[in-house]
Amino acid sequence: MNIPRQTVIAAGTLLAAALLGSSSVPKATTSDVAVSVAPEQLSVVGLPCFPGLLNLTMTNTGSKDRYADLTLDPTGPLQxxxxxxxxxxxxxxxxxxxxxPVEVRVPRDAKPGSYKIGVEVDRKRVTVPVTVNPLPPKGPGDNLALGEQATASSTHGNFTLCGAVDGDKDSEHWDTLTGWNDGTRAAFPDTYDVALSTPATINRVELYTLDSAKYPARVNGLKDWDVQVNVGGTWQTVDQVRGNTVGHVTSTFTPIQADAVRILCLDGNDHTYSRIVELEVYGS
Ligand SMILES: [Ca+2]
Incomplete structure (x- = not known):
């Protein structure tokens, strides 16, 4: 199941109401800060590693230097x-x-529905509608790693930890948000873990490493790794991949009930970074 990270209903700019009223207010006290929020409307789901993203922008359209405070006021379960x-x-x-940027999350048990975030500058307010969608199914045949809590030995400052469980496995989308890149250059091993929401019997892991026209796997992809599963607090190796040069590798193994899955990254083809575009976990 592929869930869009966020739903853009309309692109554009919200101008703070402050601007609209500026002509009737003395210039010394008026708000001359234009505010834009992108996207103007957001959809989120109660998965721990599946934040909605808003980008806040303030622009001083006046003639005097100034500070501005933009405050955000979420309703309901929005965090x-x-x-x-x-x-x-x-x-x-x-x-x-x-x-x-601001990340918008909701707890797993958040009630689906319509909520909002108030955005205020100079006591002038705009509202961003936020829809909380129902949780995606996590039954047989579904990717159990999607949006679940990831942890890593390190994450490069330009990348996001959750990028490798965001449902986007297309390397052509590789940028600072859609994949995980470790933060310790030329140092291995690195680990990338995903905790399952409940212990599940699994037998297959699909790993997508970087493999785009610009960054082919044989040059920039993950080369050597172990697939491990956590059983009762202990990591067990269920597959070993060595000398990989392609973008997509399937590991199948004897079904086992696991709490979490780890990719123990041992080397990359450029010997610098571990790069995972997407990690998927399936049961039998
Ligand atoms: Ca991804």
Whole structure:
């Protein structure tokens, strides 16, 4: 099942109401900060490693340097990685936008429905509608790793830990969000773990390493790794892959009830980084 990370209903810019009223307010106290939030509407699901992403942008459209505080006010079960975005906004020509990301999460037991995030600058407010969707099925034939809690020995600062369980296995989408890249250059091993929501009997792991036209697996992909499963707190190796040069490798093994799956990355073809575009786990 492939869930879009976020649903963009309409692209564009929300202008803070502050701007609309600026003509009737003395210039010294008016809000001359334009605010945009992208996307304008968001869909999220209660998986621990499946955040919705909003990008906040403030632009000083006035003629005086100033600070601005953008506050975020979520309703219901919405959890934000930040509720305040403060920035110094020098008055420049042309205007210089300043942006910051915010991750939107909900707990697994969040009630599906419609919620919202209030975004406020200078007491002027815009609202971002957020839809909480039902959890995806995790039955036979479903990818048990999708959106579940990942942990790693390290993650490169330009990448996101959850990128390898986001449902996007297309290497052509490889960027700072859709895959995992470790953060210890030329040092191995690295580990990438996914905890299953409940212990499950599994027998197959699908690993997608980087393999795009620009970055072929034989040059930049993962070369050597062990597939391990956690059983009662102990990691057991269920498959070993050596000398890989392709983008997609299937590991099958005797069905085993596991709490988590680990990729123990032993080397990459460029001997620098471990790169996983997507990790999928299936039961029999
Ligand atoms: Ca991915």
């Amino acid at each position: 934000l990685s930040r509720t305040l975005f403060s920035s110094w906004l020098p008055a420049l020509d042309p205007d210089q936008p300043v942006s910051a």
